[in-house]
Amino acid sequence: MKEYSPKEIEAKWQKVWQDTDLYKTDEDPSKPKYYALEQFPYPSGEGLHMGHMRVYSIGDVVARFRRMNGYRVLHPMGADAFGLPAENAAINRGVNPREWTLNNMERIRREQALLGVSYDWDRYVGTCLPDYYKFNQWLFLLFYERGLAYRKKASVNWCPSCNTVLANEQVEDGRCWRCDSEVTKKELEQWFLRITDYAERLLEGLDRLPDWPEKVKAMQRNWIGKSEGAHVTFSVPECGDEKVTVFTTRPDTLYGVTYLVLAPEHPLVPRLIKGKKEEEPILRFIEEMKKQSEIERTSTDAEKVGYPTGAFAKHPLTGELVPIWIANYVLMDYGTGAVMGVPAHDERDFQFARKYGLEIKQVIWPQDGDAPAEPLAEAYTEDGILISSGPFDGLDNRAAIKAIADKLQEQGLGGSTVNYRLRDWLISRQRYWGTPIPVIYCDDCGVQPVPKEDLPVVLPEDVVFDGKRNPLTTSETFVHAKCPSCGKQARRETDTMDTFVDSSWYYFRYTDAHNETVPFSPEEVNKWLPVDEYIGGIEHAVLHLLYSRFVTKVLYDAGMVQVDEPFKSLLTQGMVLKDGFKMSKSKGNVVSPLEIIDRFGADTARLFILFAAPPDRDLEWSDTGVEGSHRFLNRVWRLIVQNEELFKQEFTPSASLDAEGKELRRVLHKTIKKVTGEIGERSHFNTAISSIMELVNSLYSYPDTADRAIYKEALETLVLLLAPFVPHIAEEMWQMTGRKGSVHLASWPKYDESALVLDEIEIAVQINGKVRDKLVVSANASRKEVEKQALSTDRIQGWIDGKTVRKVIVVPGKLVNIVAN
């Protein structure tokens, strides 16, 4: 008998598919579209790992399933190829980043092909190639024209190890997302994209994404950090017209303010303390704060430390003077960098007031409680009724939030406002291997964007990689440029763009990958977007996925795309674990996909990874599990090979099937229904596969003497059902059944609801909810008949003997429950 030899057939079919352009995108406009997309890989020097293997296997099932179901499917692949590792390789190994990256891209592409994935390689996109990054620059200019790209001097996150600034989203627990070094602060002039303008739309859009995991939406909501409250402006009489505006979510407690606190970096601080005895210690304190790392500064259990400035602010409604303090717990980059202290109704303020002996004034009182205990033992943060609040006394505090904000508004002293935690996206990077920001600085004309017709601004080759400076600053030919406006000598921007800019629009580019004049044409992009299923890792929940949504909304506003959300459905695949831990070199628990493919074939590897867990859950690698999957494929293989003779025979479907044939037909159609639903509706590939396994078990126990026509049909259908999961072996077996043409172009089988109906059904008979007997009844038996039969069996009679039957519940087709006592 012919042996199953994955090596041989996988190489054979991969070549055939390539030679026949089998996976070239179907453009037939009469078919419904489907865009299946997996996050493109970062071509590091490591090659393919199990995480890749998993995401591509999932995406490939989705794409193949849709193709067989009559969709025209876009299923492209590319590489996210700019970024630090290539540049560091250049420094450490003395290689050229471009060559290094192109080699890695080629390698990962080769390894992806070994998985047997159905990509349209003609649409390949590599972000480090000038024909791609040209349009990063084009898009930057679009943002600039629309007032969404701006340059400002700000205190920014600096990674001392990567020698570059980072966006807020790229700092995790005060550490660099890539190298884990502690991030410090630096005052630098940098380019930002105005994502904060889109905060509300980014938040609101999440409600229109029912097919996104709740988890990711929650993370984005958290990150955007919407907070409703009010601005309140206090004046500082001793400083003339100076004002301090605070943000609060509790304007209802305004009459309980007994002090203000400013962040140490607040611009007003120097004026408040100038010439006072407080000046010296406060300046020392500010210096100390500056030296602290982000981690120390924002740690929840850091001791609250404050200093009085000696200055006082005038309460906007009472006119009372309250002391102004500065303290470490107030952050300059949230709200206004100033807060009002209401110790009676805020735990943190309470703590602070206790420590420094500040006044605690209660202004809210429980609805039906007794007079407030003096002094308060802890902050009262519940709802209640206002007291000691002038005209607002007796008002419910919820109502007072609005009433007091309105009053402030009326008097021009503040009013309701919304605050977001989200900061603008800092995109400048002081590194070489990225897209040059297309800007020129002219002494006479100022900031000058590079004209679109001059794009791309190409990365120069004459640079020095010494690990100390931004290499671009070492290229004379690059730095010196002519001012596009006046033509005089000018200086070119040497920073490059965050690579997350590159990946925030690549899925548009796939629709029109070779367009030389614009990033993509509206016709092409509108044919395919939104992405119907986007598959990738959870680690991009607030990075790539947030940036992509932002960029899409800007392109929507610019009239370039018709969608304002790029990814209709999102599937975040879990990690691949070994012995309970993420695979990593340092743990020494890495299993190489290529080794597995070499030993068992890609089909086995794909099958195992899809079968071992639902896609969104972490998956525990199991060597014996892989062997099990391989065993299953061998089992299927033998089933087909053993029946090669059968496939040569023609059958006219028999008018009446024998009992076994009928049962097989029922199992077959049940399987089609199950597999179709599990892939198409639920993305539960593990249960789809398990039901195929059950079908195979049925085929193995099907007697030789029973109907052959249905047996043959079941075998052929089995191959079709397996095709999305294990494309090579399915293709080989499809040929054995005598079919011409690829199984991957065949139609997905349809199920016949009437085949699912049974003549007789086994139902459970319960007494008081416990199963006591089983009963086989005719499928069309009436409730009454079923009840009668259930009550009449010997076993049931024995159980109800001496008891009174109170009630009998008949659930048709399922069970009978007899209530007796």
Add this chain to the structure above:
RNA sequence: GCCGAAGUGGCGGAAUUGGCAGACGCGCACGACUCAAAAUCGUGUUCCCGAAAGGAGUGUGGGUUCGAGUCCCACCUUCGGCACCA
């Protein structure tokens, strides 16, 4: 502290609308084939007691219901995100 997800056999996991808990696979045990082994095929496999009948059982405690892994209330544990956020 706030938000999100999850807790089911020895293990991965299944049970889609409240209806026979443990599908499918791994592992394990036994059997067949074999001189033997591998491969393959078959049988069994939640736990306890038992010859059988039975009893217990989906993190814990309560509730709703004829009936709860599934719904409600209160808690525990684990994982993930945010957080001196005003």
